[in-house]
Amino acid sequence: MKIGVFDSGIGGLSVLKSLYEANLFDEIIYYGDTARVPYGVKDKDTIIKFCLEALDFFEKFQIEMLIIACNTASAYALDILRKNANIPIYGVIDAGVEATKKALKSKDERILVIATKATINSQEYQKRLIDQGFTRVEALATGLFVPIVEEGIFEGEFLQSAMKYYFEKVQTPDALILACTHFPFLMKSLGNYFGKNTKLIHSGDAIVEFLKEKQKLIFKENKAILHFYASSDVQSLKNTAKIWLNL
Amino acid sequence: MKIGVFDSGIGGLSVLKSLYEANLFDEIIYYGDTARVPYGVKDKDTIIKFCLEALDFFEKFQIEMLIIACNTASAYALDILRKNANIPIYGVIDAGVEATKKALKSKDERILVIATKATINSQEYQKRLIDQGFTRVEALATGLFVPIVEEGIFEGEFLQSAMKYYFEKVQTPDALILACTHFPFLMKSLGNYFGKNTKLIHSGDAIVEFLKEKQKLIFKENKAILHFYASSDVQSLKNTAKIWLNL
Numbered sequence: 001m002k003i004g005v006f007d008s009g010i011g012g013l014s015v016l017k018s019l020y021e022a023n024l025f026d027e028i029i030y031y032g033d034t035a036r037v038p039y040g041v042k043d044k045d046t047i048i049k050f051c052l053e054a055l056d057f058f059e060k061f062q063i064e065m066l067i068i069a070c071n072t073a074s075a076y077a078l079d080i081l082r083k084n085a086n087i088p089i090y091g092v093i094d095a096g097v098e099a100t101k102k103a104l105k106s107k108d109e110r111i112l113v114i115a116t117k118a119t120i121n122s123q124e125y126q127k128r129l130i131d132q133g134f135t136r137v138e139a140l141a142t143g144l145f146v147p148i149v150e151e152g153i154f155e156g157e158f159l160q161s162a163m164k165y166y167f168e169k170v171q172t173p174d175a176l177i178l179a180c181t182h183f184p185f186l187m188k189s190l191g192n193y194f195g196k197n198t199k200l201i202h203s204g205d206a207i208v209e210f211l212k213e214k215q216k217l218i219f220k221e222n223k224a225i226l227h228f229y230a231s232s233d234v235q236s237l238k239n240t241a242k243i244w245l246n247l
Numbered sequence: 248m249k250i251g252v253f254d255s256g257i258g259g260l261s262v263l264k265s266l267y268e269a270n271l272f273d274e275i276i277y278y279g280d281t282a283r284v285p286y287g288v289k290d291k292d293t294i295i296k297f298c299l300e301a302l303d304f305f306e307k308f309q310i311e312m313l314i315i316a317c318n319t320a321s322a323y324a325l326d327i328l329r330k331n332a333n334i335p336i337y338g339v340i341d342a343g344v345e346a347t348k349k350a351l352k353s354k355d356e357r358i359l360v361i362a363t364k365a366t367i368n369s370q371e372y373q374k375r376l377i378d379q380g381f382t383r384v385e386a387l388a389t390g391l392f393v394p395i396v397e398e399g400i401f402e403g404e405f406l407q408s409a410m411k412y413y414f415e416k417v418q419t420p421d422a423l424i425l426a427c428t429h430f431p432f433l434m435k436s437l438g439n440y441f442g443k444n445t446k447l448i449h450s451g452d453a454i455v456e457f458l459k460e461k462q463k464l465i466f467k468e469n470k471a472i473l474h475f476y477a478s479s480d481v482q483s484l485k486n487t488a489k490i491w492l493n494l
Contacts, residue, residue, distance in 0.1 A: 035293050036283045041397065046282050046479035147394045150288065161408035232293035
């Protein structure tokens with residue numbers, strides 16, 4: 001199966017990594033809109049416009065499925081993308097909600113969703129979690145974690161200070177949804193901050209489990225062939241991909 | 248005189264504020280490329296492409312002068328923009344260098360330039376300062392200050408931690424060039440951090456002085472008429488402008 005993975009930039013490589021390592025596909029085309037990244041601080045109409053342009057981009061590749069790796073794009077554009085396409089399109093939000101359901105024992109356990117401002121404002125995670133019967137859902141925009149990760153800061157004193165800034169008044173959750181592709185890079189530090197009783201939900205791992213079920217995908221012997229495209233500076237994307245995916 | 252002010256987003260409003268308050272112009276058209284902000288993390292070719300598109304945008308307004316408020320755009324695109332236009336175009340870098348010359352007594356005083364990664368990598372400030380005979384020029388990419396300012400954080404414990412992260416190993420400079428339009432919002436905190444012997448150079452104030460000299464501009468009785476345009480979410484730009492400019 002030949003699939004596309006779309007992200008606003010390089011963050012989606014954390015989702016690609018999970019998809020690639022799961023050995024479910026023959027060919028994966030990754031496209032990052034690096035010229036216009038980040039989406040998480042932009043308005044709904046702009047995000048939708050950019051996502052529709054990405055859909056056009058994928059047309060020539062005749063992919064059989066499209067994964068929207070970016071949480072902000074998934075939050076605002078998934079429905080519109082589906083209306084404009086004749087292939088299955090999956091976002092990371094449904095997958096993240098499914099993974100959270102599996103990770104928690106009761107509907108009264110505390111869930112904390114952390115994401116960009118745009119993703120949080122869309123209320124998509126919150127609505128879906130409440131629809132599933134969860135009663136204690138808190139959502140927090142922690143947008144500074146995006147440039148912090150892009151700066152290459154994954155631990156240390158400054159990150160501690162950023163976590164304190166955001167989480168000082170937050171009660172320790174039973175599940176923490178990392179609802180932005182950049183946040184898996186902070187898993188260790190976030191895990192240490194909240195302690196071992198907090199389950200961390202990772203979009204990449206969540207979408208792999210989700211697709212296995214929804215699309216009845218099975219393990220393949222061979223690794224997928226990867227192609228990388230970007231709206232600017234594709235070499236920089238490829239370099240990062242090589243490191244992150246151990247290519 | 249009718250002029251244009253271009254910025255990658257809303258940060259240039261700090262430059263517009265200085266231009267507006269100086270009462271030098273009849274009409275000012277501000278254009279922010281909010282759909283594709285920030286430029287400071289992007290590559291040279293992309294920045295140049297976006298700046299040339301901005302030049303096209305201004306064509307219909309028949310402006311008599313264009314100010315590039317964004318330091319990153321000034322660093323990479325000023326020469327190319329000038330080649331493609333038949334009006335004077337000024338960037339904030341020459342102005343910042345002029346202001347630094349005036350602020351310091353000797354060429355041996357320490358200068359620290361702080362800016363986005365792209366502006367620092369362009370070496371434009373460093374080259375110009377060294378051309379002017381300065382012998383102690385240090386440049387530091389402090390890109391996280393951009394999202395920190397956009398988050399509305401202008402002081403407090405977390406900002407202290409960010410300043411410590413960047414400046415811990417830096418010697419106190421005699422002049423600190425705030426080479427990004429966002430940084431004037433941190434003037435008070437940066438001033439407190441380095442102490443009163445460090446002179447802070449502000450792009451907006453620098454360009455006003457620069458233009459007065461270069462263009463022999465004089466004080467006008469009436470305030471300029473302002474027009475705001477943006478590549479996305481112009482309402483949000485207008486709202487911010489109203490607050491920042493006390494309109």
